[in-house]
Amino acid sequence: xxxxxxxxxxxxxxxxxxxxxxxxxxxxxxxxxxxxxxxxxxxxxxxxxxxxxxxxxxxxxxxxxxxxxxxxxxxxxxxxxxxxxxxxxxxxxxxxxxxxxxxxxxxxxxxxxxxxxxxxxxxxxxxxxxxxxxxxxxxxxxxxxxxxxxxxxxxxxxxxxxxxxxxxxxxxxxxxxxxxxxxxxxxxxxxxxxxxxxxxxxxxxxxxxxxxxxxxxxxxxxxxxxxxxxxxxxxxxxxxxxxxxxxxxxxxxxxxxxxxxxxxxxxxxxxxxxxxxxxxxxxxxxxxxxxxxxxxxxx
Numbered sequence: 001x002x003x004x005x006x007x008x009x010x011x012x013x014x015x016x017x018x019x020x021x022x023x024x025x026x027x028x029x030x031x032x033x034x035x036x037x038x039x040x041x042x043x044x045x046x047x048x049x050x051x052x053x054x055x056x057x058x059x060x061x062x063x064x065x066x067x068x069x070x071x072x073x074x075x076x077x078x079x080x081x082x083x084x085x086x087x088x089x090x091x092x093x094x095x096x097x098x099x100x101x102x103x104x105x106x107x108x109x110x111x112x113x114x115x116x117x118x119x120x121x122x123x124x125x126x127x128x129x130x131x132x133x134x135x136x137x138x139x140x141x142x143x144x145x146x147x148x149x150x151x152x153x154x155x156x157x158x159x160x161x162x163x164x165x166x167x168x169x170x171x172x173x174x175x176x177x178x179x180x181x182x183x184x185x186x187x188x189x190x191x192x193x194x195x196x197x198x199x200x201x202x203x204x205x206x207x208x209x210x211x212x213x214x215x216x217x218x219x220x221x222x223x224x225x226x227x228x229x230x231x232x233x234x235x236x237x238x239x240x241x242x243x244x245x246x247x248x249x250x251x252x253x254x255x256x257x258x259x260x261x262x263x264x265x266x267x268x269x270x271x272x273x274x275x276x277x278x279x280x281x282x283x284x285x286x287x288x289x290x291x292x293x294x295x296x297x298x299x
Contacts, residue, residue, distance in 0.1 A: 033238055033274055035089055039292055040096040040119070042079065042242040043255070044106040046071045049129055050157045054182050057101075059210045059225075060256030060286050071258065073244040074265075076108035080115045081246070081265040088269050095121045104130035110138055113147060121146040123177060127154055128166040139175050151179035153203070155192070164199045171201065179203040209287050216287055224285040224295070233282035236275065236294040248272070251279075252286035 046057070096119040103109060104126050113122065113135065124135070128151050139147035151167045153160075163179075170176035179196060183189045183205035196203035208217050216225045237250040247261040248268060254260035260281075263271035282298060 033236070035092040036094060038093070038238050038240050040093055040240045040242075042096060042098050043100060043244050044079065044098060044103050044109065044112065045073045045244050046101040047105050048101040048127075049105060050102070050127060050154055052154050052156060054184065054208060054210060054212075056210045056288050057256065060253060071244045073106060074246040076112040076115065078246050079112055079242070079265060082242070082268070083115070083117055084266070085268055086118050089118055093119050095119065095123060098122050098124045102127055102129065104132070104135075110134050113138055114142070117145065119145060121148065123148050123150060125150045125152055127152050127158060128163055129158065132166055132170060136170065136173050136175060140173060148175050148177050150177050153179055153181040153192070155181070155188075160195060164196075164201060167201050168199070176201075180206045183207055218287065221285065221287040224282060225287050227284055230281060230283040231298055233279050233295050233298045234276040235279045235282070236277075237289070237292055239289065239292045240272075250277075252289045253281065253284055256286065
């Protein structure tokens with residue numbers, strides 16, 4: 001039993017460490033941010049073919065996943081306006097996350113991945129419910145950018161063998177970073193870790209993020225996410241979050257509410273600014289962004 005507990009704890013820590021490596025800049029307090037410190041995430045769609053009870057996005061929407069209809073996905077050509085930042089960024093962005101919803105539901109994932117050129121690596125966070133072959137073929141063709149996957153397993157909706165078969169195919173082609181699943185209870189997590197290990201797939205148990213029984217997780221985010229005491233604060237977010245319609249946010253909470261964008265993909269270089277900004281919604285933060293922010297002057 002103790003060995004299993006240690007193994008699960010190690011898996012949780014590894015999952016958190018993978019997240020930290022995605023945005024290392026905020027580990028250096030009082031150091032001005034530069035482009036390579038920013039976490040980039042492109043939400044090509046918020047639609048998903050699963051409806052998990054523990055989905056972290058349900059925390060952010062006002063009316064559950066019914067809010068998704070408000071977010072119309074832009075065409076790949078619209079999102080490829082990001083390439084106008086090539087001279088501004090000068091190759092400083094090592095990695096971008098392509099996410100959703102389920103990104104492979106997007107109407108033009110291959111066209112977008114074929115055209116994007118401002119990142120050194122793009123990592124697709126996917127439940128692998130859709131055909132991955134077209135993306136594998138593209139990934140093998142492109143030599144100037146690394147395309148990879150994080151496979152997100154959801155046992156309520158996905159057949160384990162089907163999921164693992166696709167994960168193995170990605171691994172065999174050098175396009176699988178790892179797989180993960182939400183750590184909901186001890187017995188289930190140990191069982192899944194054993195199953196992935198027997199299948200030859202590296203997998204991690206990711207700590208639950210969101211709201212359960214009226215409490216916010218992780219605990220450190222409860223004051224900023226309780227939704228009860230709304231205050232003003234100066235906030236520095238090391239995040240560039242591109243919404244499906246091409247608007248750009250620096251805050252997950254604002255993205256899911258659909259308000260408070262800082263610019264869009266076609267005027268990014270003119271309007272995006274570094275530094276602290278005044279936020280009137282401290283208390284309505286999103287729990288997944290704890291490692292991305294610095295906050296001061298809370299009042």
